[in-house]
Structures are given as C-alpha cells and as structure tokens.
Amino acid sequence: MRLYLINPSNPLVSIVKVKESRWNRYRVWKPLSLMVLAGLTPPEWEISIGDENLGTPDYPAMPRPDLVGITAFTSQANRAYEVATHFRRLGVPVVMGGIHATMCMDEVMERVDSVVTGEAEGIWSQVLEDARNGILKRRYDGGRAQISDVPIARHDLLATGYACGAIQTTRGCPLNCIFCSVTAFNGAHYRQRAIADVVREFQLIREKHVLVVDDNLIGTRHEQIARAKDLFRAIAQANLRKQWVAQATINFADDEELLALAANAGCIGVFIGFETPSPEGLRELGKKFNHLKDRDFRASVRRIQRHNILVAGSFIIGLDIDEPGIGKRIAEAARRYGVDNLNALFLTPLPGTRLWDQMRSEGRIALNTFPEDWKYYTLTFPVARYKHLSLKGIIEEMISCDRDFYSVHRILRRVWSSLCQRRKPLISLVGNLSYRKNLRLNRKSYADFKSSVRAGI
Numbered sequence: 017m018r019l020y021l022i023n024p025s026n027p028l029v030s031i032v033k034v035k036e037s038r039w040n041r042y043r044v045w046k047p048l049s050l051m052v053l054a055g056l057t058p059p060e061w062e063i064s065i066g067d068e069n070l071g072t073p074d075y076p077a078m079p080r081p082d083l084v085g086i087t088a089f090t091s092q093a094n095r096a097y098e099v100a101t102h103f104r105r106l107g108v109p110v111v112m113g114g115i116h117a118t119m120c121m122d123e124v125m126e127r128v129d130s131v132v133t134g135e136a137e138g139i140w141s142q143v144l145e146d147a148r149n150g151i152l153k154r155r156y157d158g159g160r161a162q163i164s165d166v167p168i169a170r171h172d173l174l175a176t177g178y179a180c181g182a183i184q185t186t187r188g189c190p191l192n193c194i195f196c197s198v199t200a201f202n203g204a205h206y207r208q209r210a211i212a213d214v215v216r217e218f219q220l221i222r223e224k225h226v227l228v229v230d231d232n233l234i235g236t237r238h239e240q241i242a243r244a245k246d247l248f249r250a251i252a253q254a255n256l257r258k259q260w261v262a263q264a265t266i267n268f269a270d271d272e273e274l275l276a277l278a279a280n281a282g283c284i285g286v287f288i289g290f291e292t293p294s295p296e297g298l299r300e301l302g303k304k305f306n307h308l309k310d311r312d313f314r315a316s317v318r319r320i321q322r323h324n325i326l327v328a329g330s331f332i333i334g335l336d337i338d339e340p341g342i343g344k345r346i347a348e349a350a351r352r353y354g355v356d357n358l359n360a361l362f363l364t365p366l367p368g369t370r371l372w373d374q375m376r377s378e379g380r381i382a383l384n385t386f387p388e389d390w391k392y393y394t395l396t397f398p399v400a401r402y403k404h405l406s407l408k409g410i411i412e413e414m415i416s417c418d419r420d421f422y423s424v425h426r427i428l429r430r431v432w433s434s435l436c437q438r439r440k441p442l443i444s445l446v447g448n449l450s451y452r453k454n455l456r457l458n459r460k461s462y463a464d465f466k467s468s469v470r471a472g473i
Contacts, residue, residue, distance in 0.1 A: 023047035024095035025068035051169035087114035091394040119368035137161035163207040181221035194302040197368040228262035248277035261285035269316035285326040293349035329355035334363030343413035347420035361395040
C-alpha cells in the first residue's frame with residue numbers, strides 16, 4: 017500500500033519563495049503534523065511526504081498511490097483542493113485534516129473523500145484500516161489526542177532541504193486570544209509530552225537548528241514552568257548540541273533560573289507576541305496577560321537577551337483602536353523594547369476564532385468569496401474592513417513599519433549591539449537580512465493584491 021502525505025503551498029506567501037531569497041530557507045519549517053502521522057503508520061504502508069514549500073512535486077510522474085492525506089491551514093486550502101482534485105480524478109481516495117478541515121468541515125467535505133477533524137493521532141489507524149478495506153468514512157473526529165499517543169515523528173522522511181528541524185513538546189493554550197484559533201483547535205488545557213520522549217526525538221533530528229513549534233513552550237502556571245525547567249535540564253544533560261528557537265509569552269522573562277536553563281539547553285531565540293503598543297489594544301485582543309504587574313517590556317526583553325537569547329517580537333496592525341501612524345508607532349515600540357526582529361502582521365479573522373465570529377456578524381469580512389479568497393488569509397494581506405484604515409492606508413502602514421525597522425542603518429545597529437554583547441550576531445544578521453530582502457517581494461505582493469481584489473475594503 018502506498019501513502020502520500022502532502023503539505024500544500026501558498027504561492028502568495030513570500031517566506032516560502034526560497035529561490036527568490038536564499039534567506040527564506042531559514043524561515044521554512046517541516047510539516048511536523050505529517051511526520052507525526054507517518055510515525056503512526058503501520059510498516060505495510062510505503063510512505064512519501066511531499067512538502068510543496070520546497071517545490072511542487074511532479075505528481076503525474078509519481079507512482080499512483082492507494083491513499084493521499086493532505087493537511088492545510090486556511091491559507092493553503094485552495095492549493096489543497098487542487099491537489100485533491102488531481103488525485104481524485106485518478107480514482108485515488110483523498111483524506112484531508114488539519115485546522116481548516118476542522119473549522120470549515122462542510123466546505124472541505126465537498127472536495128475530498130474523507131475529512132478528519134480535530135487532532136488525528138487517536139483516529140489515524142482507523143482511517144488507514146478503512147482505506148485499506150475500501151470502506152473509508154466521510155468523516156472521522158479525532159477530538160483531542162492523548163498527549164501520550166503522540167509518537168516520535170518520522171524525521172528521516174524529510175532529511176534534506178531544510179535549515180531547521182521541528183519538534184513539538186506541548187499542546188493547548190489557556191490564553192484564548194480573540195484572533196487565535198489554537199484554543200478552539202487544541203483546547204485550553206495545557207498538555208505536555210513526556211520529557212524522555214522529547215529528548216529521544218531531539219536526538220533523531222539531523223539539523224543543528226530546531227524550531228520548537230509549541231504555541232507556548234513554558235505555559236503560564238507554576239507547575240507548567242517547573243516542567244519546562246525539567247525539560248531544559250534533560251536536554252542539557254543529553255548534550256544534544258542543538259540550537260533551538262521557540263514561542264512563549266512574555267513571562268518567559270520572569271524567572272532567571274528558567275532563562276539560564278533554557279540557554280544551557282540550547283535556546284538561542286524566542287518569539288513573543290507583543291501584539292500592540294497600547295494597553296487598550298491588548299484589552300481589545302483579549303491579551304491582558306501581557307500587562308499583568310505593570311510589566312516593563314524593555315526590561316523583560318533585556319533579561320532574556322542577557323542569557324544570549326535573541327527576541328523576535330510579533331505585532332498586529334488593524335485593531336479597532338489603530339489609526340494612521342500605527343505602523344511607525346509599532347516600529348518605535350519594537351525599537352524601544354529592544355527586540356532583535358519584528359514580525360508585523362495584519363489583523364486577520366480566521367475561521368474558528370472569536371474575531372471571525374465578531375467580524376462576520378458586523379459584516380466586516382471583506383474578502384468573502386470562498387474558497388477562492390482563502391489564499392489571502394495568510395496574515396500578510398488585509399482581508400477585512402478596518403475601523404480607521406482603508407485598504408490603501410493599512411498597506412501603507414505595514415510598509416512604513418517594516419521600512420522603518422529594517423532600514424540598513426537600524427539593522428547595522430542591532431547587529432553591532434549583538435556583536436558587542438556576544439549575542440548571536442550572525443543569526444541576528446541572517447534574520448534581519450531575511451526580513452529586509454522580503455520587503456521588495458512584499459511591496460510587489462501588495463500591488464498585485466490591490467489590483468486583483470474587489471473594491472469596498
């Protein structure tokens with residue numbers, strides 16, 4: 017039995033255009049969910065994983081499979097349907113899962129043979145057995161998997177072509193921000209894999225650099241942070257010689273022991289969602305956690321950086337309180353906080369989020385011809401109607417923000433600061449040049465976007 021597991025691309029996303037910017041190789045990560053499913057697949061299945069982010073495979077030239085499995089975020093849905101159509105025309109059954117299939121099940125069911133909603137680990141063996149027997153059901157609901165059921169991923173199936181490996185150690189997030197679908201998909205309960213399993217999987221990753229894909233690596237409660245410390249101790253003791261980056265909330269900066277242990281375990285960078293420069297914006301987004309205890313963001317960032325860990329800050333443009341000039345204000349805030357990289361995104365209503373429900377009820381989802389318009393739901397295009405910013409205005413704010421933060425002068429200052437503090441200056445340089453290189457690609461994408469979308473945004 018032959019199984020193809022496919023991660024479709026979205027050609028509108030500039031960071032996957034590796035051929036246009038070699039720096040993007042450092043910003044593309046492996047489709048870990050497919051590698052996990054491969055780890056659950058019995059040996060009688062011959063498995064191939066196709067990641068279109070590294071280039072589209074020549075599907076017609078490939079041997080005919082017995083089953084195709086596709087995963088997709090919302091922005092990948094259009095391409096997922098194209099791939100599904102190709103194989104279904106050959107008489108090959110196609111099953112699709114992931115967050116878009118879960119949140120837009122009825123739409124997906126019209127275009128594939130079977131849909132897996134929720135987390136697939138607990139139901140995958142049944143899917144394969146039914147496919148083998150020719151009795152594939154229209155829907156399987158995986159619900160929330162037992163974290164102990166998550167196997168070691170098949171890293172050997174995607175051994176080349178990536179600068180970074182990938183691993184997951186936890187699932188779930190209790191914060192439930194208005195714009196984020198993680199809580200709806202993975203739940204608010206914070207689930208943690210066994211430390212021994214995480215260390216063993218780390219040892220199987222060939223790449224020196226690794227992305228820890230957890231939405232919140234350390235959690236928010238005392239016992240969750242204690243577990244993170246134990247994990248870091250175990251990784252350090254195993255002497256893996258890996259350097260890794262992760263996502264965490266700003267409370268990562270609050271515990272010196274935690275920071276020291278993370279650095280000793282190989283942490284070289286952390287992505288933190290600051291989201292907005294104003295307390296009012298944080299309240300709008302439902303992210304009050306960031307302003308607990310009257311936090312000093314600059315001091316928090318400095319504490320992290322003193323442990324030789326780079327900080328990438330994420331911000332959102334398009335909140336109801338955002339007015340003209342917000343782009344420069346975000347760039348100024350990022351400089352004031354002292355982050356090493358800035359990742360600014362458009363406020364995007366994704367299916368399954370409270371923001372989606374709110375904007376849909378208010379008639380503010382501007383690009384709503386589905387599934388065609390899903391390709392724009394990348395967080396890098398303005399797909400809604402924003403309270404104080406027109407389509408042209410919000411794009412100008414994004415360009416202003418990126419141009420300000422990633423000017424040559426400011427990049428050189430940040431890299432020089434990293435060099436003086438012996439804080440990964442080469443990685444800082446690569447990260448900044450990657451973002452700057454994409455500014456030209458982004459401007460072209462915005463021009464094409466404005467010329468192709470309907471009026472009225």
